[in-house]
Amino acid sequence: MSTVRAATLVAPHTLEVRGYPFPNELEPGAVLLRMLASGICGTDKHTFRGETGQYAGTDNERSTPFPIIQGHENVGVVDSIGPGGAWAQDGSPLRPGDRVVPAPNRACGHCHMCTRGFPYYLCRRLENYGNSLSCSRSPHLFGGWSEYLYLKPRTAVFRVPGELPDDVAVLTEIFAVTHSLERAAQLPSPAGLRPGGSIAVIGVGALGLAHAIKASLMGAGRIVAIDHSPRRLELASRLAGAETVHAHAGCAADVRDLCAGDGVDAVVNATGFPGSFAAAVEMVRDGGLVIEVGAFVDMGDEVFNPAVLCGRNLTMLGIGGEDLLVYERTLALLARHHRVIPFADMISHRFAIRDAPAAMQMALDVERSAKVLITPA
Structure with a gap:
C-alpha cells in the first residue's frame, strides 16, 4: 500500500476523504494500527460545527487545529512496530496481529501535573488523537477515521479480550469515562x-x-x-x-x-x-x-x-475524560456482560471511510441515530 485513505476535517463543515503516504518507517516505540472501527463522538460533532474551544479555564486551553483526521474512540489491529518494540499497558510486548484499544490521549509524563500522578487531562503538554494533532504534519495519521492510525511512542495500548466483538470494544473509551x-x-x-x-x-x-x-x-x-x-x-x-x-x-x-x-x-x-x-x-x-x-x-x-x-x-x-487506570477493568466489564447486555445495540449506523460526510450528517441527526461508526470498508 502506498496511499492511506482518511476522512479529513479541512475546516468546520468541510469533511473530505484524502490520501496520505503509508508510513513505511516508524520511529522507535511507535505502533501502526490497521483500523477496525472508530466512533463519532459528541466532541467530533462539536468540532465539525466549529465549536472548538476545549479545556476551558486551564493552562491547556486551546482550539482544535485544522486540517485534522478525527476519531478517538478506536479499535484496531497492530500492523507494525517501530525499532525497539512497544508494550501493552499490561507490560506484555505487542506483536503484529494483536487486537487493541489505544488510549485517545498522550500525556507528557514529565510536567508537574504528570509527576504528581494526576489524570492525563491535567497534563500541561497533552496530545489527543483525533483532536489536537493536525494531519498537516508527517506521519499525518493521528486519527481513527482512517485505514491506519499512527500511535506515537508511550501511547497507552490495551489488549482486547478475544471474546469481545469489535462493535463493543470500540465503546471502551466511552465506558471508561x-x-x-x-x-x-x-x-x-x-x-x-x-x-x-x-x-x-x-x-x-x-x-x-x-x-x-x-x-x-x-x-x-x-x-x-x-x-x-x-x-x-x-x-x-x-x-x-x-x-x-x-x-x-x-x-x-x-x-x-x-x-x-x-x-x-x-x-x-x-x-x-x-x-x-x-x-x-x-x-x-x-x-x-x-x-x-x-x-x-x-x-x-x-x-x-x-x-x-x-x-x-x-x-x-x-470529569475531564476517561482514566487510564480503568481501561483494563472496563474491557473486562464489557467482556463479562456483552452476552447479556446488548451493548452493540448502542450502535445505530456504520459507514465506510469514503462515506464519512454522510456519516457525520447521520450522527448530527439525533432523532435517527445513536452511536455512528466509521470503518475502513
Missing part, C-alpha cells in the same frame, strides 16, 4: 451514589447511555433517562432499565415527582449544551451530587448562584 460513578460511590454521605440509590442522566447519547448502563450494573435502584429523542430513550429503557422523561423546560419537576418530590441522589449531565446544568441542579435532592461529563467543549457560560451550592449542601464533580 464512567469512572465518574466509581468516584461518586466513594463520596461520603449525604453525597455519593449507593446501591439502591437513584440517579438521573440528562442526555442519553452514547456517553449518557454508558453512564445509565454502568449505574445499573452498580446496583442503582432507580435510573431516570432524560432526552429529546424517543430512540435514545427506548435504548436507555431497554439496556439500562431506565424510566424515561422527555426533555422539556419543566422536566426537572417531572424527575422530582418520580422521587416523592425530593429529587434524585445524583445527576449525570451528559448533554454538552448550555441550559442543562441548571436543570441538573434543580432535579437533584438536597445534599446530592451533580456530575458534569458533557461540557468538554466550551459552549459558553451559565448563570449559577453559589448560595444554592452552600444552602443545599450540594457536591459538584467535573
